[in-house]
Amino acid sequence: MSENWxxxxxxxxxxxxxxxxxxGLVDFVAAHPDLERGTVLVPxxxxxxDVRVWAKAGFSATGMDIAxxxxxxxxxxxxxxNLRAEFLLGDFLRDQPTKQFDWIFEHTCFCAIQPAERELYVQAVSRWLKPAANFLAVFYLIDEKDGPPFGTTRDELVKRFSSSFELLQAWVPRSYPNRTGLELMMWWRKR
Ligand SMILES: C[S@@+](CC[C@H](N)C(=O)[O-])C[C@H]1O[C@@H](n2cnc3c(N)ncnc32)[C@H](O)[C@@H]1O
Structure with missing residues (x-):
């Protein structure tokens, strides 16, 4: 069943x-003050x-949502x-990009879509990113089949993303209290 967002x-x-x-995003941005200030898409x-974190740090930030x-x-x-960011109405999984980005930041979009749409998600990340661009993600490692949110595992993530992306780093981030220890951050680079 598709969700009525x-x-x-x-x-x-x-x-x-x-x-x-x-x-996890707040800590990542604080820990990397020297990143080149490029474009970021938050699907x-x-x-x-999260869009405002990137905008506040000086990135050209775009948020996208279907709702x-x-x-x-x-x-x-x-x-x-008092921040500037662009917001696009659209379907991240199916729309053709109007432009490609230096970064995509994932946070509770992958776990919100139907598991059957995950291959579409991987293709979408690749489509919306420039060559050799960055995919930073906070994934939710829960064991939930009756979502959203739908669970995933580190193994599934590595299997799904490795063909199109190189894994630079993976770590357990600081989380909201009710998600402590259940999140995995991954920093990937498009091949
Ligand atoms: C669980 S919410 C998380 C929102 C936000 N990332 C946060 O953490 O507060 C999932 C979001 O994904 C959006 N969404 C679901 N499917 C989408 C799609 N195909 N394209 C763009 N947005 C989508 C929903 O409308 C909703 O805002």
């Missing part, structure tokens, strides 16, 4: 909304917390924070 934002049924960005950006109400909240909160 727009309905979930309209009714406020958003248990993933933590009111703050991914702690399934929700209300835009118009998520983008409305993203735009309002970004303006209220």
């Amino acid at each position: 727009e309905e979930r934002y309209r009714t406020g049924d958003m248990p993933w909304e933590k009111g703050e960005p991914s702690p 399934g950006c929700g209300t835009g917390h 118009p109400s998520a983008l409305r909240l993203s735009r309002e909160r970004t303006a209220a924070a």
Whole structure:
């Protein structure tokens, strides 16, 4: 069954909304002050917390979501924070890129889509990235088949992404309290 994301934002049924960005992303950006300030796409950006981390750090940040109400909240909160970012309404899995990015940042989009769509997701990451560009992800390692969120394992991630991406680094990040020890960050480079 496909999820009705727009309905979930309209009714406020958003248990993933933590009111703050991914702690793992915050730490990554702080630990890498010398990264070249390029373009970043955040697919399934929700209300835009992670987009604003990249924007605040000086990147040219774009959030994408399939739910118009998520983008409305993203735009309002970004303006209220006096930050600049672009927000695109679209289907990350199926749309053709209008441009390619230096970075993609994944956080609770991979676990939100149907598991049968995961190969489409891998292809989409490759399609939306420039050659030799970066894919930074916070994956959710839960054992859940009746999602969203749908679980995954480190083995599945390595199998799925290794053909198109080289793994630079993988680590367990700082997390929201209810996800501690359940997240895996991976930094991949497009081959
Ligand atoms: C679990 S929410 C996470 C939102 C945000 N990343 C966060 O952590 O707060 C999943 C998000 O992915 C979006 N989404 C689902 N399928 C999508 C697709 N094919 N293309 C773009 N966005 C999608 C949903 O609308 C929703 O905002």
